[in-house]
Amino acid sequence: MGLRLEGSARADILAHAEAGYPHEVVGILAGSRAAGVVTRVAALVNERADSLANRYAVGPLALARAEAALEAEGLEIVGYYHSHPDHPSRYSDFDRDHALPNMSYLIVSVRAGRADTLQSWRLREDRSVMDEEPLSPGVPPCP
Amino acid sequence: MSVNILIPTALRGYVGGVSSVPVSADTAGAALDALTTAHPALATHLRTPEGKLRSFVNVYKGHEDIRHLQKEATPLSAGDTLTIVPSIAGGAR
Known part of the structure; x- marks a missing residue:
């Protein structure tokens, strides 16, 4: 189906990833699951203090609280984002x-x-x- | 005895889209087994091939993580609620 980033979602993700560098950052993609649309992102705290440059983790209670807050606004949880500092945007094992x-x-x-x-x-x-899914807008950020 | 299992968004597609599933079981592990017997496609996402709960699968009895109780042997009483709460993890390498 694919994923579409709307409003400030894409800019917010890129700004979070750059601000967190050289650590991995993580957050929630919220919007409409049926439409594959992300209208809001929510930054989370990476709990992997032992390995911030190449790992992220968010525990069940922190995740549940953040997701409940988004759902209370009528948004659905579409997925999650994270950064790969100095590493390709391909998923790892x-x-x-x-x-x-x-x-x-x-x-x-x-x-x-x-x-x-x-x-x-x-x-x-x-x-x-x-499997990679189509992403829009998917072009790299402008220099 | 009858207990209720609350299902997170990511896994609801395997249980007909509902947010809770009643099962009959007297331990947490038996309740999860009853859930995956009724909904076999869920099994691979709840447990590893070796049968352990996957790292992102957290199971609460009421407000307590069963890891801090008796794990899968945690006894259940009629009317108890088990909640499957995901955590997330990953990383570049």
Whole structure:
């Protein structure tokens, strides 16, 4: 189906990823699941203090609270975004192993502090791979 | 005995789109097994091939994580609610 970023969603994700560099940042994509549209993003706190440059984690209570706040505004949870500092926007095996089904996983590559490429992935039903989904707007940010 | 399992958004597609599923079980592990017996496509997302709960699957009895109780052997009483709460994790390498 694909994922469409509307309003300030894309700019907010890129700004969060750049501000957090060289650490990984993470957040929620909220909007309409049926339409594949993200109208709001919510930054989360990366709890992986031991390995901030290449890992993220958000525990169940923090995630549930953040998602409930978005749902209280009538938004649905469409997926999650995270950054890959100085690494491609392709998913890693670690990403796949920890992925929830039926969610979009948007990854933004940040090179030397500047957001580079964005790709969105969805876990295949047998958990063997993540498939890229069309993303709009999907072009790299302007220099 | 009858208990209720609350299902998170990501997994509702496997249980007919509903947010809670009643099952009959006397431990948390048996309740999850009853859930995946009734909805087999859910099994691969709840457990590893070795049968362990996946890292992002957190199960609460009421407000307590079963990891802090008796894990999957946590006893249930009629009317208890189990909640499956996802966590998220990942990273570049």
